[in-house]
Amino acid sequence: MKSLQKLLVYIKPYKWFAILGPLFMCVEVAMDLLQPTMMQHVIDTGIANGNHAYVIKLGFFMIVSAVLGLLGAMGSAIYSTKAAVYFGTDIRQDVFRKTEQFSSRNHDTFGTGKLITIVTNDITTVQNAVRMTLFILVRGPFLFVGSIVIVWLTARELFPILLIAIPILSICIIWFSVKSGQLFQKVQEAMDKVNTKLQETLAGIRVVKAFNREEFEKSNFKTVNDMLTKRNFSAEQIIVSLMPITMFVVNIAIVGGMWLGAIQVNQGVIQVGMILAFINYLHIIMNGLMSMTHVLMQITRSFPSADRIIQVLDTHIDIESPQQPTPVSEIRGEIEFRNVDYSYSKNGEYVLKNLSFHAKSGEKIGIIGSTGSGKTTLLKLIPRLYDPDSGTVLIDGIDLKNHSLEALRSAIGFVPQKATLFSGTIEENMQYGKEHVTASEMEEAAELAAASEFIHKLDGTYDYTLMQGATNLSGGQKQRLSIARALIRKPNILLLDDSTSALDAKSEAAVQRALKEEFPNTTVFLIASKISSIIDCDQILVLEDGMIEASGTHDELLMKSSVYREIYRTQSGKEILNYE
């Protein structure tokens, strides 16, 4: 409820549409309410007395009121829809902007499946609730209250029937609205699971096929899909069973009205036209109540959706640029970790434990260690994708948290473990590295990343279009493009997370050489699984279970690190005998 109220600020810019919609609706409702009374007069005054002129006159008024009603309904539909659609568009834009600002930890908390459900389903649900509220909510109470008032004024003899029927109808409607709200919350949760499963399976479809796991995934998907169907079914059942129940109550009321009316017509108290008008008003009352119910259901259904949207919009972004960053003319790339601890979950085990090291500007730092020892996590702390739980990371002697986030990230070239490229041309992907990139800059970066040769074989070279996930490139080609994209910005800090693993030995050597010769002042962090990839580094960090087991040059580590020696022995087949 509160969340929906909070979201209503998004209607402010479209307040005129939101006012005009219900105003037009008032015209329609007024015209609808006039019809039965006019009909009553046509029967009781015109037809009963053989007054043809009166019948024609009222018939003309009835047509005019029907046309006005139609115009009112159209105007209301147009303006209500405009207000609701723009409202939804603005929220979608803000939710997208917010998720872009999310830190990696914020992302981990929500999960991609849930975020997609929020941007697609939840916003549409809230948008529909606003549209229906503007379009129908005014209509429902107006028809309802208007009919009751008119029956009181013109057919008071039949009013007792309403006194019984209306409370019964109201109780049914309130119960159905509350129940449907609870059930739709469960529908949304089931929808999250379907989205997450779908996204995961589609992203990994090649692995699914290669391992012949189609049947397994099919049955997994069936489980979550069946759950969604079951919950949808329960929720929809509630909605569809409301109409027959309401109809039943109204029909009983009509029978009661006719019975009471017949007695009074016999006694000469009322005329037949009044009974017909009363039955019409009963139908209008039911229509009004049904409209209100649909809106109430849509509104209660939108509560959980609004909560989830607000959850995103109100999420505290745990990594933000400082209000007053320490002014620096240029980030040189001297990096120091001081007693850094990091854990992915608040009370979880530390992935990095009391980590300390110092890298001078322009140094090449190799990182090696067993799987899950924390290498990638260490790298991710440098562009502040995560912040340490304790300890400090300093660049050029200044705590990372005091650097402008934009300036910091602009100084860094990052090549993630999994080469992530976007659908679009190669040039557009290069522009991720540098916005206004020239043809010669692209060529230079591609050359350094050993990507030029294969790009020139592609149809359209830099205009070649990559499909979603760059599935029309090989793993090695994706890696090279990903490296070129990082090099194109001539970064002062370059982070390579096992980025040459899919390159052949010759290409890897070419990239290593290019880094050394063309980027002598760039501090490079190079995670590798092969010692040969980091053998020439100025400093190598050996990570073991989140701690630095040892650091030094290749020769120093052969002397002092048993872990490093073991890796070397396994990879080269050589024993090192002369260590202390």
Ligand SMILES: Nc1ncnc2c1ncn2[C@@H]1O[C@H](COP(=O)(O)OP(=O)(O)OP(=O)(O)O)[C@@H](O)[C@H]1O
């Ligand atoms: N987003 C995450 N949420 C929770 N735990 C994570 C997350 N990412 C990594 N971890 C855990 O943190 C630990 C270190 O992971 P990390 O990716 O840093 O290791 P790594 O040394 O780079 O491994 P590899 O050599 O396999 O790439 C692992 O135990 C991993 O399960």
